Amino acid sequence: MQQKEEKIAGHTAKHIAGHTAEHTTERNAEYNDEITTSLQENAARFQKIFSGCADIKMRTMKIGQKQQIACMAAYIEVTGGGAIFEKSLVGRLLNELCHYNEKEVYERLSQNALGLSDVTPFDTFSDAAAGLLTGDTILFIDGYDKALKIPDKGYPSMGISEVNSEKVIRGSNEGFTESVKANTALVRKRIRSPKVKVKEKKIGLRSKTNVDLMYMEDLIYPGVLEEVEKRLDGFEIDGVLDSGIIEQLTEEKWYSPFPQFQTTQRPDRAAMAILEGRVVLIADNSPIALILPTDYNSFIQTSDDYYNRWEIASLGRILRFLASFFAMTLPGLYLAVCNFHTQILPTKLLLSFAAARQGVPFPGVVEVLLMELSFELLREAGVRLPGAMGNTIGIVGGLIIGQAAVEANLVSPIVVIVVAFTALCSFAVPNEEFATAFRILKFFFIAMCAWLGFFGFLMALLAVLIHLSHLKSFGIPYLMPFVGADVTDYQDERDSLLRLPLYQLRHRPVFARRHNRLRLRRKK
Template sequence: MGIKDWFKNKTERKEQWEDAFHDEDNKITIPLSKKLDENIKNLEILFQDCGDFVRRKFPVGVNKEINVFIAYIDLMIDRRIIEESLLEQLIVQIRSVPPQMDRIKTSIYEFIRDGGLATADIKEVESLDEAVLAILSGDTILIIDGYAKVIVISTKGWPNRGIQELDSEVVIRGSKEGFTEALRMNTVLIRRRIRDTKLKVKQLQIGTRSRTDIAIMYLDDIVRKDILEDLEKRLDSFKIDSILDSSYIEELIQQDWMSPFPQIQATQRPDKAASAILEGRIAIVVDNSPFVLLIPSTINNFFQSSEDYYDRWTIMSFTRLIRFIAAFFSVGIPGFYIALTDYHPSMIPTPLTMAIAASREQVPFPTVVEVVLMELAFELLREAGTRLPGPIGSTIGIVGGIIIGQAAVEAKIVSPVVVIIVAVTAISSFAIPDNSLTVGFRIVKYLIIATSAILGLYGFLLGILIVLIHLVSLKSFNIPYLYPYVSAGITGYNDLKDSIFRLPLFMMYKRPVYSRHEQRIRFRMKKKNE
């Protein structure tokens, strides 16, 4: 018995969420009491050592007989609202109304609530937990002596970045707004683009300590109910202490955590989120994160950029094709180069073969080591460039690339061809619109380098097969990841119109597979007599 228990102790995770005031979900269990002083004492204990907790107790009424208590967190609120709409009303205005004490006394609460507060957004809560949550969200609470109810007044006004121009996902033509860290602002940006009552904004809170607000936005009549249910089930399936960024949610609800490929798309652009919702997908907006998650996502979504739809379709189809070629290059070129030069040089045209062989005369390393070395050096440069601020970063990138590359060639550490190969690979990986997919390719590239180095062209092929097999079995919320290149028969090959090329708008008259079956048609040219 002893060993078993000891083993169990070691392997089980101890969960400790509870203490005197909080239950296992970090929710406060103390009830509200009718006595104001008790409530104040509880609040003081909970907010002990919180220097930014501001409270004020004051009497209202002509004869100052009712005690009222407000509390908020400093600087999370818009002071003007408190001072003008709240306090002025309570202290000044109410005082000027002659009291009919009997009538008023019995329902002072309703009086204050209905007539004393001049703000637009008022809520009643009946538990201390919700009240505390409200304080911590930037609202002001108002407790009236004698009532075990708390009025929550919306006064949110913390400092934030405001809507700025995006630095990633940039388009030349199209809106330049981007999401910010405030949940409400983000939902507003989407609302402006879809003025439909069927656009639902379902709010949840996830994270026992962070209590992060999460809004799920979708179009009620288009979205597929099974995907919605699946999403809610997954969001419900874990308990975490905090959600610091939407990527936490992404990691926790995705299907295959081992895969290097992203299964959920994240965007900073409101128009992209709006267009996704209009296709029947679901947008997850997370407070404190400027990245909105879009589910379900197939690999095609990662190759699309908003610009595709704003520019002319011919040039954009061509650009899409280039993106696909770039994706293939970024994965395959180093491996292919190794396979060709080391195993089958007969396939390279003779003058080039001679040139490569001549340039490799003094290089000490085998080809594989060269390629891996340069790739790693490039990763280093990339990482360094991200850390350095602004213009210095990009300059170092260029300088590093050119000068170090040149010097390495002259010192005969690498051959010039390898530098070109690595540079082409890197540039190709930048051509993919969505960065998260690039990360997947960067990892897979090394796998293919390894298989090509061992078994030549055969190994290259096997490596690509492994990747394909993996991709083919991935599903994002039950839709095959490689849709619409496989299983396109589901929608009658409709989705191929927006895959490698983008057909003109009037040809894409049906919604893609994400939407419900009967809600497909979204476009129609008007007939003559309409």
């Protein structure tokens, strides 16, 4: 019995030792990440890295005058191969190398004598694998100890199209795409200066998403750029599939309904922000760029404010500021006046309200909440339905539900008017995320006004103002230039509620460095 146990123990120990040795050998092989001169070893290692990946193709070929040098091209199926392969940069490189003997091939590869500036050599398998996953082709050549990354078609993406949101009457209609490289090019197209810098980072442990930070080197505060990079490096996540994930993980006060990043789909708006000394964050696979720092005033501005004359731009600004206020407060004000402070209404208007509410079985707050929730539901349904059907359901549904509710004596006509006007005001706010904050706070004002009337309205308004006064975006007060205007010698006030003529907007906003804010001067 004892001999049997010793035999089993010996067999087990031998098995464990063998397994450990095998595991150690695999671990050492993985640790040795260097690319060798043997194509057979390199191909086996690369195939092991991408084992089980049916969409990764590896194609072996021969190059050189006598077709004596073996090579292997690895690529993602949709990014290369087929008839296009021979016409791509990869095919042209291989055809060029077929004109040289073995010695000349290695010399030209090591010295880059072919002048291929887009070709990047890699020394390790991890870099080569990362290069392949960017959508490029990786080329291994027997006898050459580097892998070459050669740009190819890249991943499929939507082309440059018209902007879906942030519509303007005058100005460019180009919108960002889902390719980070195309988006940076669209911004560079508008600012052709070498001082525009692009800093690239990879975010996401598994997605390895490319994120570009664009800024003007001589305008941005170095501390702002450092803070942005610090926040980007302050979290680890499996994947970043849209810039909205970065926005949520890097904002300072997550509980605030007000966005601390400005979003845009317009390259010209991003270019304006860079010229103001701000940072534009562009994430791969996302057509929406983030602008930071930002403030309340920036969300009210539109691109064509600067393309139109100052009178019409100022009128538009005033309307948008009023719209942002009424989108948040109008239903609450209606409840405060009708339930608590009817004496401030003219007698005829008060009698008209009373006649309209005759036969309605619900109190005013239930009427307002019922209609507000119905309009929010219609808005959500309109967004989810495709194309023209979404617009149709929003308009027709609102008319039908409102009319039917009035005829059924569920709500009064005045409530339908108030709710419809509130929705119209929220649509007038240029930035959708910014408008969402007022849609949320609208229900806070409804609750406070239904509880305490006009005193509740003042308390709710004071709470919002206190919150906004404490809110900052990367060190910039959210209520600039209405607070701290003396920091810029009151120059920012010229481009706030009113937009003065362009020749008076001679200084950049507070985002730019103090000593470099002059942007317009008269030539003598």
